[in-house]
Amino acid sequence: MSQVPNPHIEAAKSKTDQVQRDLEVASAELGLTHGALDRHLPPEDRCDDVAWAIRQNAELERKVQQAAEELEEVTELLEQAKAAQ
DSSP states (O other): OOOOOHHHHHHHHHHHHHHHHHHHHHHHHHHHHHHHHHHHSSSOOOOOOHHHHHHHHHHHHHHHHHHHHHHHHHHHHHHHHEEEE
């Protein structure tokens, strides 16, 4: 006998899927931004705030990618919970 799907698990999975896609897009966009800055900004112009911004952009790209990977793990846990119903 099949159980009725838990609407909370279904909603959480749907939301995590959307957030994961958004994070993947944001990570790609940060990567493109960092690449453009790195390629087109001469080293002599990379001082003070500009240098900080370039480093910060790379760090944010790493954090967004890490968050996307962690969210993928949450999605897998939700799939397991859904299957165990």
